[in-house]
Amino acid sequence: MSSENLSQWLRDLARLTVASVHPDNLISDPLPAPGRKTLVVGAGKASAAMAAALERAWQQRYPEADLSGVVVTRYGHGAQCEKIEVLEAAHPMPDNLGEQAAKRMLSSVEGLGEEDLVLALVSGGGSALMSLPAPGITLQQKQSINKALLRSGAPIREINTVRRHLSAIKGGRLAAAAHPARVVTYLISDVPGDDPTLIASGPTLPDSTTAADALEILQRYQINPEPEVRAHLEAATESPRPDDADFVRDQSLMLAKAADALEAAHEAALAAGVEVRVLGDDLEGEARELGAEHAAMALDVQEELRQPLLILSGGETSVTVTGNGRGGRNVEYLLGLFDGLKGASGIYGLAIDTDGIDGSEDNAGASFTPDDWAKMQSQGLQPTAYLANNDAYSFFAELGNLIVTGPTRTNVNDFRAILVLPTMDN
Structure with missing residues (x-):
């Protein structure tokens, strides 16, 4: 599948996940x-x-x-x-x-x-x-x-x-x-x-x-x-x-609850022939730091993969606000993940708030593909500068990667998905 199709698969998975916990x-x-x-x-x-x-x-x-x-x-x-x-x-x-x-x-x-x-x-x-x-x-x-x-x-x-x-x-x-x-x-x-x-x-x-x-x-x-x-x-x-x-x-x-949403995503991924690892439905901590941890994890597991792996997690991270940018915990997590991967081949990411609103902005979250690292460089964007200003919303807006769903009228908090493909050497 193309990079665009894999990214769309992640977005469709997120949509199915939210629907599974709608009243x-x-x-x-x-x-x-x-x-x-x-x-x-x-x-x-x-x-x-x-x-x-x-x-x-x-x-x-x-x-x-x-x-x-x-x-x-x-x-x-x-x-x-x-x-x-x-x-x-x-x-x-x-x-x-x-x-x-x-x-x-x-x-x-x-x-x-x-x-x-x-x-x-x-x-x-x-x-x-x-x-x-x-x-x-x-x-x-x-x-x-x-x-x-x-x-x-x-x-x-x-x-x-x-x-x-x-x-x-x-x-x-x-x-x-x-x-x-x-x-x-x-x-x-x-x-x-x-x-x-x-x-x-x-x-x-x-x-x-x-x-x-x-x-x-x-x-x-x-x-x-x-x-x-x-x-x-x-x-x-x-x-x-x-x-x-x-x-x-x-x-x-x-x-x-969040576990129900993750289970719906788990079942859909298995039906698509993708292995799944669920990190938990209750992850907390500083959003960008968790993103960086998950980047290191994805890079580590990719070395041993023989087939695609979907890494899922839920919970509610925190953001200590020191800048004056636009953002929410899901895009801040995703930017920490993106920066940690440095454009690694074959790794895709998505993070949304299941209520359709990330923080106080108009987006549910965002996603990225491996191709976005080169796109970012061509536009002269600096992930660390945007993180320093708590401005992850603007970063993903520049890339055209925001996910805007409008209110979903449900809320089991964050849904995060990392799709890791095997490298050519595996």
Whole structure:
């Protein structure tokens, strides 16, 4: 196959992978029995598509049962619903509309009884989209902390620990407001390890972290919070705990996770006669450094190959921002990989965010072929200079290699694929 065809094969594989974890393919029977009142709440980049899929499944299973509610998703990630209201707000920096959506959800679950049912649709991105500050803290103060954490290179589990303890709705507080109603949470995981309490900062699940943990994280990344934020954390107003008896009747169901996406890619590659090595679905670390590590790995394994090999990985890397360029963690990873390979023959790379948005840009990610090294040189581009400025988006834009899908309305985080062909000597 030509270089262009192999690159297209990788892009088609990525498209199939994302489709495998779309809510349309996930929500079906068995559904919980309707409550006296059945209310839907939810937040995340996949929440609108989850709501639309739930509506269809609910209508087929319980055509006479009422269903209503409200979910919030990122701007442009909405879906058509008849019974569930879909709101849109900002991500990754929360805005006033996200705050209003969170207030709407808390208000909607007030006064429910034991015979009522709350269906929570939770996916990645929900933490920023339902940003309701704890009493005494302003949205602007939460935005400041959020921005500092995102630029610090902190992993998502630590970012969400801080978010939970500065929130009036996360860390199980939404479920606590709904009790004694039963709460059933449907989850699409975007976090390494798939801990349900970390997805969207766990609005309907009890929290095992503490306010002291949040303070320690801020100190470790040298983030100095405003006095009101520090005072709130030092007061140690804790989230609902895992041993809270009110959560006994609740249930959580994991609909999709990064491992499912990787398995879909694995099966498709094997069907195409390509060997597969899966590095894991929970890889973290500095994006460019992981890319460089994977470049060294690809070069090493290529020496022994007798047939094509696809190296797959998922998870969520971090980017410590020191420059002022345009980028996201997937293109920064890919540029680290590209630079490490130095145009090695027979090695192709792709990295995307499965939600269709890499960071805050308009692309899902990017890809490259071995031919792109010579193309880069002819254009006078310097990978190290672009990395130094956190400007990987611009680098791949110059090469014409950005992958632009638009919102996919699902989110199991990063998907990375390296196709390694045997050398002529093997």
